[in-house]
Amino acid sequence: MARVYLSLGSNLEPKRYLNDALDELRVRFGELAVSPAYRSKSVGFDGADFVNLAVGMDTDLSPEALNDWLHALEDRHDRRRDVPRFSDRTLDVDIVLYDDLVRQGEGHLDIPRKELRHAFVLKPIADIAPTLVHPLSGLTMAALWAAFPLESEPLAPEPL
Numbered sequence: 001m002a003r004v005y006l007s008l009g010s011n012l013e014p015k016r017y018l019n020d021a022l023d024e025l026r027v028r029f030g031e032l033a034v035s036p037a038y039r040s041k042s043v044g045f046d047g048a049d050f051v052n053l054a055v056g057m058d059t060d061l062s063p064e065a066l067n068d069w070l071h072a073l074e075d076r077h078d079r080r081r082d083v084p085r086f087s088d089r090t091l092d093v094d095i096v097l098y099d100d101l102v103r104q105g106e107g108h109l110d111i112p113r114k115e116l117r118h119a120f121v122l123k124p125i126a127d128i129a130p131t132l133v134h135p136l137s138g139l140t141m142a143a144l145w146a147a148f149p150l151e152s153e154p155l156a157p158e159p160l
Contacts, residue, residue, distance in 0.1 A: 001058045005097040007121045014051035015160055017077050017091045029057045035124035038155040047088045051158045054124030063098050067109050100135040119153035
């Protein structure tokens with residue numbers, strides 16, 4: 001079994017889609033560590049605010065099989081793939097960390113995910129796994145969050 005950390009986000013009916021995704025993840029993978037949710041400005045385009053959270057879970061799937069399962073999850077929840085990459089979405093689920101795997105440049109499955117440099121990914125993971133060590137920097141999630149320039153990407157807690 002591998003320990004993985006996922007980032008989930010939505011800016012179209014986020015409470016509905018994030019809760020539905022969490023329900024499906026629990027059915028397939030069992031117990032989840034779920035972070036608080038945070039509202040933030042969209043990154044890369046002018047759109048509605050996103051609500052993001054992180055999930056820690058164990059899986060028997062390979063990174064590729066897990067990625068395929070997560071894409072199918074997004075599709076079941078009305079994710080459109082016929083629009084620009086940076087656009088509004090019902091559900092976005094990414095593998096951020098997969099054990100201590102480092103995999104860059106193979107397809108679109110980069111691990112650790114580069115978006116970990118953004119508050120909306122880093123803060124939720126730091127909430128549920130503060131002592132988790134980044135496989136490239138060697139720093140814990142708590143240390144990475146403590147060094148983050150908070151004013152650059154403000155977050156607001158968002159109840160789900």
